[in-house]
Amino acid sequence: MLSEIGIGLRRNLAMTISVVLVTFVSLTFVGAGALMQQQVSTMKGDWYDRVQVAIFLCTQDSLSASCSGAATDADKAAIEQALASPPLSQYVSEVEFETSDEAYAQFQEQDAELSASVTPDQLPESFRVGLEDPERFGVISESFQGSPGVEQVVDQREVLEPFFAVLNAATAGSLALAGVMLVAAVLLIGTTIRLAAFNRRRETGIMRLVGASSTFLQLPFLLEGVIAVCLGAGMAGAVLLLAVDRGVTGWLAEQVPAFDYITTTDVWATIPWLFVGGIVLASVASLVSLSRYLKV
């Protein structure tokens, strides 16, 4: 008799561990997807808040067709005038002028070694134009591309687009993987509860006969599922914290310091949702399974 209970318990333990592990992996992917999206929006917000379009002016060495030597003060005044008056002014939120010296200083900051091989006057002066709507880059580009004194109009978002594309693809990938794992988790929880109900059919049979309510009957099984999922969510949270702390804050932010990155604060904000999602998932899976295998 005792060995029977022991066997049942061991089998159940293995099932519980597998539920924990599967939810751990699936919630890790869910969390990773959520954090990558947060990274994308952090970067977008950061970048869009700053400057979207750079109007690079001609330098004395410029070879572009629209350039005949360095841009003159009259060219600059014309550009500034155009940005400040209708119809363009409605698209523009702010305009900054960056001198060659400022550009050189920033270059030095980013890459001291490379900047040593250029002089400030080789770097173009530029208007940095912030847009009300970053998507309306085309208006500025068409207005100034080829204007006197303008060498090139660059949408600086393009620099980030490939990066966003990678992050978006990774998000989609991890969410797809998470979806598959979550389906596995739901099925596994259902099976586990079915097994547990079978193993305890003697007790539950008596409970039903003496009139235990369905809550009393089903709650223990429900709680088992929820506890297992919470363990999985906790492990997923720990892994995400570790990954962001070591991988992003501790490594990526040092290697590529130009951007803002998500921090463990963002992870802490994400973790409760992993728990909520996991608990909802486990409850639904449990109740569906219980309504089939543990009727009153």
Place this chain on the structure above:
Amino acid sequence: MIRFDDVTKTYDRTARPALDGVDLEVSRGEFVFLVGASGSGKSTFLRLVLKEEDATSGAVQVAGKDLRRLSSWKVPHLRRQIGVVFQDFRLLPGKTVFQNVAFALQVIGRSRGSIAAAVPEVLELVGLEGKGDRLPHELSGGEQQRVAIARAIVNSPAILLADEPTGNLDPTTSLGITRLLERINGRGTTVVMATHDDDIVDSMRKRVVELVDGHVVRDEHQGGYVTGAIPVVPAPEVSVDHRGAAAVDVPADGRPVAEQGGGAR
């Protein structure tokens, strides 16, 4: 207390109904033997009373409630008014006698205090005083069945259903168990005992309802396992043509036995 009106129960897989047009009424405080061969529908009858199954057609009323209209969340409340005992005792092997009985009260949310008061009392009633600390495997079959009975009645149910409670016991022990059920019946609990133990039925002279292939073929007060003076009317005729608890056996002198509650010997 229990009332069946033209109740038919057909399980999905079988073509033949387990119960077929059964009319039966069990009054408050009655003691009824439900007899018949295996597969005659005794267990189905009990399962319908417990609403473990729903009747395919007809009305089942238990303790004043129409079970067709009883929503599933109220079923536990119905079952708290019904105690059940089985042939195989169904005790929890890891729990002591006391814990087994207390379990029935714990799972319906009784307080610890009322459990501590009720359990020793009921153990004394079934003749198990002082054995509360034993484990089921340390007890004899008769004692185990007494534990099961204690568990069934500890919540003072209005109805006690016993599904072949003596099926695993020797004749002497069986009689003891039946006497215990009679004593419980004497305290006001309606008892329905399904059995095919002819000695017990014969010795008790209680109301006997006989089922054959899902039909009630006999309903005698103070009956025996097989009917005494009265020949058993062929089953199909009786159950198809008649309705009502009384419409079964009529003794030689013509008085309807079941209604007058006597004389059928």
